[in-house]
Amino acid sequence: MKIKALLLAALLTIASIMPACKNMTGTQKGAAIGAGSGAAIGALIGHAAGNTAIGALIGGAVGGVSGAYIGKYMDKQKKEIQETVPNAKVEEINNGEALKVTFDSKVLFDVNKYDLKDASKNAVKQLAEIINKYPDTYVQIQGHTDNTGEDAYNMTLSQKRAEAVMHYAISIGVQANRLMSQGMGETTPIADNKTVDGRTQNRRVEFYIVANxxxxxxxxxxK
Structure with missing residues (x-):
C-alpha cells in the first residue's frame, strides 16, 4: 500500500507538471520541479524500469535553483552526446536532472554474443569520452534482451553484456568507481516481443547518468 501511494503521488505530480514542462530544457525542468516531489518521482522511475536500484541511484529530484544547476550540467552532456554519438538515443529523466542513453544491442553485439564487436567499440568510446568530460556523475549500465530463450539464459546474457560495456569503458579511461552494471534480462521490454522489430528494440543497452x-x-x- 505504501508503494502504491508513493507511485500515485508521483503520477499526480507528473500529471500536474507535464503540460508546463513539455517544451522545457533540462535546466528549466530542474528549476520547475519542487524538491518535495523528488522521492516519489525517483521511486516511480525505479518502479517503471523494474529496478528499484535505479530509483535509489537517481534519488529524489533536487528541484528549485539546485535542480536547475544540475539540469544545466546535464543539458550540456545531452547536447554533446547527440552531436557526437550517432547511434545513441538520449532522453532526459528525473525532470532533467539525469540522462538515459540507449544503444540497440545490434550496434554493440552479435546475436547471442556478449563480446563487443570491434566496430561497436567506437560508439562506446565516443560516449566514454563525453562521460570523462563530465566527471561529477555516476553511470549505471543496463543490459536487456528480448523474450526468446530461457529466462535464466537471458538474464545471464544481459548481465555479461552490461559488464562487457562497463569493462571496456574502464579500459579506455573511465573511472571504475563511477560505473556499475546490471543485467535485466527480458524483464523490461519497451516494445512488443511478438514482432521482429519489437524484439530488436528490446535487445538494448542503457546508460543512466546521474549527479554524484x-x-x-x-x-x-x-540557493
Missing part, C-alpha cells in the same frame, strides 16, 4: 554527491553539494550552494 559532489555535484549535488555544488548545486545546493546555489
Amino acid at each position: 554527491d559532489k555535484l549535488k553539494q555544488e548545486a545546493a550552494k546555489q
Whole structure:
C-alpha cells in the first residue's frame, strides 16, 4: 500500500507538471520541479524500469535553483552526446536532472554474443569520452534482451553484456568507481516481443547518468 501511494503521488505530480514542462530544457525542468516531489518521482522511475536500484541511484529530484544547476550540467552532456554519438538515443529523466542513453544491442553485439564487436567499440568510446568530460556523475549500465530463450539464459546474457560495456569503458579511461552494471534480462521490454522489430528494440543497452554527491553539494550552494 505504501508503494502504491508513493507511485500515485508521483503520477499526480507528473500529471500536474507535464503540460508546463513539455517544451522545457533540462535546466528549466530542474528549476520547475519542487524538491518535495523528488522521492516519489525517483521511486516511480525505479518502479517503471523494474529496478528499484535505479530509483535509489537517481534519488529524489533536487528541484528549485539546485535542480536547475544540475539540469544545466546535464543539458550540456545531452547536447554533446547527440552531436557526437550517432547511434545513441538520449532522453532526459528525473525532470532533467539525469540522462538515459540507449544503444540497440545490434550496434554493440552479435546475436547471442556478449563480446563487443570491434566496430561497436567506437560508439562506446565516443560516449566514454563525453562521460570523462563530465566527471561529477555516476553511470549505471543496463543490459536487456528480448523474450526468446530461457529466462535464466537471458538474464545471464544481459548481465555479461552490461559488464562487457562497463569493462571496456574502464579500459579506455573511465573511472571504475563511477560505473556499475546490471543485467535485466527480458524483464523490461519497451516494445512488443511478438514482432521482429519489437524484439530488436528490446535487445538494448542503457546508460543512466546521474549527479554524484559532489555535484549535488555544488548545486545546493546555489540557493
